[in-house]
Amino acid sequence: MKRLTWLLGAVAFIACIADANAQAPVGPVALTVRLPNPGQKLLFVDEVMPVKPGPLTLYYPKWIPGDHTPDGEIEKILGLEFTAGGKRLEWHRDELDKFTFLLTIPAGADRLDIRFEFPARDRITANLMDLTWDNVALYQAGSPTKLQMYEPTLVIPADWKFAAALETAKRDGATITFKPVPFNTLVDSPVIAGKYFRSVDVTPTGASVHRYLDMVGDSESAVKISDKQIAGFRSLVEQAQALFHSHHYDSYHFLVTLSDHTSVGGLEHHQSSDDRARSGSKMFADADHFMLDGSLLPHEYTHSWNGKFMRPAGLWQPDFEQPERAGLLWVYEGLTVYLGDVLTVRSGLWSADT
C-alpha cells in the first residue's frame, strides 16, 4: 500500500514535469525581415532562436487564423538553411506533414540560426508592402505560441512610412524594431509600409482609445480620401460601439492597401485589419468604387469582436499546426457578414438604398 502510494506520487511528479516541459516558454527569438529591393519582391528572413542540444521540431504556420484552412504558403519558401555552433545542420521534412521540420541541435550549441527567402509577388510592389508575419517565421513545436516570444525587426526603404498594431521600440533609418510580442500576436499583427502613405485618426470625439485609418497606395492619388469618406469611417467606429457596447483592444488600425498590383481581400485581426481593396488604387476615387469596397472595413472591424475576442471553441488553436474545426463557422463568419453590412449602412458608408 505504502509502495503503491509512493509509485502514484512518482508518476504524478513525472507527469507534472512532462507537462511543465510541454508548456515551457520559448525565446526571445530575434526575427529580422529585410526588403532590400522592393522591385525584386523578395523578403530575406533571419531568425535567431535560443535552443538546447538534442532533437528539435519546428513548424511553419499551417492553419492561418481567418483563412480557416491549412493554406500556409510553405511552397513559396526558398533557400532554407539552419546553422548552429558554426555548422550547417542537416534537416528533414516530416514525411506526412510538409509544414514540419526535424533537426538535431549539436552538443554545446545554444542558438539556432534560420535563414530563408520568401517571394511575395502578390504583397509587394515597387512602392509598397503588405507583410504578414506567418509567411516569414518558423516556430517551435511543443509549446503554445502564446508562450513563444519574438523580437521583430523590419528593414525597408528609409523613405517609406509604415503602420501596424505592433508597438514600435525605435526606428533608425531603414530599420524598425518592434517591442517583443508572443508569436500568435505577431501573426495577428500585419504591417503595411510604402512610399505613398497616409494615416488618419478616426477616433470619435471624446473617446480615449485611438483608431487609425492607415493607407498605403500605388500613388499619391490612391491615398487621397475625401473628408466625407473619413467621416464615414469615424461614424463606423461610433456605430460599432453603439452596437456592441464594448471593444477589446488598446488601439485599432485599419491597414488599407490601395494597389492594382497586389492580391485583394481582407483578413481580420484583434487590433487591426488587413484590408486590400477590390477597386485597388481607385477605392476612394468615386462613389461607385467606394460602394464596391464599402463593407470591407466594417466586416473586418466586426471580426475584432466576433471572431477574435469571441470565437467558437473549435476555431481556437494553441498553435498554427493544430486544425481549426469549422462547424460553427456560420457564427464566426455568417454573423459577421450580417453585422458588417448593418454597420456599413448605419455609418453612412452605404446609403439605405444601396
Ligand SMILES: [Zn+2]
Ligand atoms: Zn470574415
